[in-house]
Amino acid sequence: MSVLDVFVSVEEPSESCIYWKRKTNSSEIINQNEDKCHTVEPNRLASALSGLQSPGWSETVKKSSWRVATVVLGLLCLLLLIGLITLVSLYIKGSSKWEMEMVQLQTSHKNLTKEQDQLQTSYNNLTKEKDQLQTSYNNLTTEKDQLQTSYNNLTKEKDQLQTSYNNLTKEKDQLQTSYNNLTTEKDQLQTSYNNLTTEKDQLQTSYENLTKEKDQLQTSNENLTKEKDQLQTSYNNLTKEKDQLQTSYENLTKEKDQLQTSYENLTKEKDQLQTSYNNLTTEKDQLQTSYNNLTKEKDQLQTSHINLTKEKDQLQTSNENLTKEKDQLQTSYNNLTKEKDQLQTSYENLTKEKDQLQTSYENLTKEKDQLQTSYENLTKEKDQLQTSYENLTKEKDQLQTSYNNLTKEKDQLQTSYRKLTEEQDQPQKRFEDTTNERNYLERRDALFSQGWVSFRNHFYYISSGKKSWQQSRADCLQKGADLVIINSHEEQEFTKTFKKVIWIGLTDMETERKWKWVDGTPLTTSYWSSHEPNGVPGRDEDCAEIKNYDLEESWNDESCHLERFWICEKILS
Template identity: 85%
Template sequence: MDALDLFVNVEEPSESGIYWKRKTDSSEILYQNEDKCHTVKPNRITSALSGLQSLGWSETVKKSSWRAAAVVLGLLCLLLLIGLITLASLYIKGSSKWEMEMVQLQTSYKNLTKEKDQLQTSYNNLTKEKDQLQTSYNNLTKEKDQLQTSYNNLTKEKDQLQTSHINLTKEKDQLQTSYENLTKEKDQLQTSYNNLTKEKDQLQTSYKNLTKEKDQLQTSYENLTKEKDQLQTSYNNLTKEQDQLQTSYNNLTKEKDQLQTSYNNLTKEQDQLQTSYNNLTKEQDQLQTSYNNLTKEKDQLQTSNENLTKEKDQLQTSYRNLTEERDQLQKRHNHLTMEMVQLQTSYKNLTKEKDQLQTSYNNLTKEKDQLQTSYNNLTKEQDQLQTSYRNLTEEQDQLQKRFEDTTNERNDLKRRDALFSQGWVSFRNHFYYISSGKKSWQQSRNDCLQKGADLVIINSHEEQEFTRTFKQLIWIGLTDMEREGKWKWVDGTPLTTSYWSSHEPNGVPGRDEDCAEIKNYDLEKSWNDESCHLERFWICEKILS
């Protein structure tokens, strides 16, 4: 092997070493060593050849020296290359290990950044959920307070309604007692009225007998026939009054039965109202229990909210620390990993507390729904109780009206009884009093006014016929004192239907005939105008209101 071949062999590993070193990203160092190697070899060979030529060695010596120099240089280059290769291998191993650690650290940093971003996203979502849950909790608390206020108002209304019901029941009992007493008085008054009617009938019989005897003394068949017809008319009128009284009695009996039925219905409604009140009391106790539970859960929720706020502050602090440590990732990798674990633990705790808060929220929602249901049921019962109260009030008003009507009827019966005892006569719900003495027209009217009546006002043919049955010269409540010829009744109404006798009213020169009387009582047209100063019998008329 000559020196040139050895040099060529030495160049091959050098080139392969250079190629391998380029792949390890250390090209600059290897290029410098390569340049040094190539620079040494030509200089030394040239200087050696120059020396040999100057010395004038022979061709053989030249060749031997050349080969020896080449061998030495080749060995030196080989050793240098081997050292460089070893050094490059060691450097590459160290660089690869550092690069692997760098890649792992970069990967850990990226993973940690992703986890941090995910944790931040979860934290933001959890914060939003917490805010939404807090808002829902606040709204639920407001609804609970409003519902509690409505419940309290409803309870007050219920108590007021119950008080009104008790008072109404007492008034109903008092009214029922008054009604029973009034019924007894009405029955007694009815008995007195019946007895008085019998006495009136007996008196009327005596009157008929007296009339017959008077008619026999007059020996006038036509007058007797007319008087009999008049008496028959009076009898028919009396029969009608008796029928009306019987009808009134029947109506009163029906009203008594209806009142008894209303009383029975009122008793049933009272029992139903008592049952509703008992149910309402039970529901009120249940609602109070639900309210106490709701208060406890509200306190627990408040405690959970405070813990959540503290953990939120801790999480915020951890987040700030994480932001600061992100800039120093290489130096504080281990510290950041520990804080990540702590942050993960805090996140788990926060999630658990969120779940607990959600559970408390759900329980509070259920209790709110139950409270709402109880409130709705209580409202329905209040409406039913209000309806019952209105019905009871209406029945009380009806009972009060019937009581007043019965009282008025009783008072009418008493007044009728009193009038009958004083000599008054009934005709078509009007009462008439025929005087036993004679007075002037004004004195007669004053007497009627003292009795709470006035001189008779004749408004119908039947009433005209009735006044003729007394067969007396009688003052009536008709006069033209205010204006001559303008006849008015004592109540101020003008005369429309009249029963003046023939050629009446005529008046007599020299005296004023301003008052009307019944004169020709045997005839239908029986009125006459006469001087008001003359004395006559008179008829008072009273209408019971």
């Protein structure tokens, strides 16, 4: 058999891939295997190649290189070691099987790597879309808050206008009431003052116009009440939407925290990958140095073919090591599969979150449109209220002007009415005074002709006969008078001038010792004689008389059924 050269070289890792190349040259036939690239997720690469990064592994590579070089030198002496060739052939066959399995694992690994890259790309895209949706959500939230603020401001302005409208309505009603009162007074004055008929018609026309304006204001008030109810409904709806937005905001905040945690984990994994890359670069340099050393040692090993037998065992050991490495690669493959499933799950979760964010975005867009519509409606209602307020203000000013004019006309009419009344009352009053004076004189003369006498505008009649107190009073009442009531010292002195024992209008018939005049007034100033009134036992002395008319104190209580002269008193009006 021809010389068999075995070369082992390690190339530089590229884009997190490690390429292993094995060349076998036997009898000028070169079997070259495909390059194999193992790409794993950054956070798994360190664990999968942890054995490669350890110092023990580097030492194994150096020993293997030394042994391979020994085998190459030993193969030059193949004629002496035919048994070794057989073992080498078996080793090559086993290596071919192992290389086929490695190719399959490499293909699966590449596929997983592509899927992982696609999932990573999808994850990044979803992250970007989520950030865009988050930005849109924040913008919509800001716009919603601005619209809410504008809505609140418009609501306050509407309430202020409503309050002003109500105040104007009350003032208008008050003016309307005042106007109605003035109209009533004007009608009363019109009845007394016939020459103001034309002005009354003008006032009637103004009243009808004001009635129409009142109806229009009533209609406006009803419309404003309906608009207020609609605004209340819109406010309630906006409150519910605000609560829903608050809930969505809290959910998005939680999702943001989860994404932040995922971002931090990815950053850590990136740092681990960078560290692994740096370690692999260092190992590549060490391997290159080892390769140069091996080249030098190859010449030295050329003379060491005697140790070939020992190195056969070492090759067997290398085969076992390769089997272990195959198992490790299988484990890495399984781990990559699990990681792929996890990435797939994360991708699906992100897709669901994206759909939820999209739904929230659409809901926010709808709510924004609704808020915009409510804002526009409120703006229109505010303008309508402003117009109504201005119209009411104008109508109030017109009513105030009409009220002032009516007040002036009323004052003028009142003044004219008073002047006319005074002018009319002066002849009437003179006529009434003359008539009263004439009647008074006629009645006075009649009384004088009947025997009445006058004292301080009062007229007194002295009887010529005697009667009981009750009969005496009945006679006075028949004459339109009553028994005399003495109110002053002068009147007391006047009654004494008649020089008779006479009944006066004083009695305690109702309550003993409570003397009252016949007009019901109690006795205050009295002129009782000494020890009077005494009320003799067995006699009801309930009536008063002037007995001792020569004395200052001349009154006496006496039984009412006794007959005395009497004096009647009358006042002519």
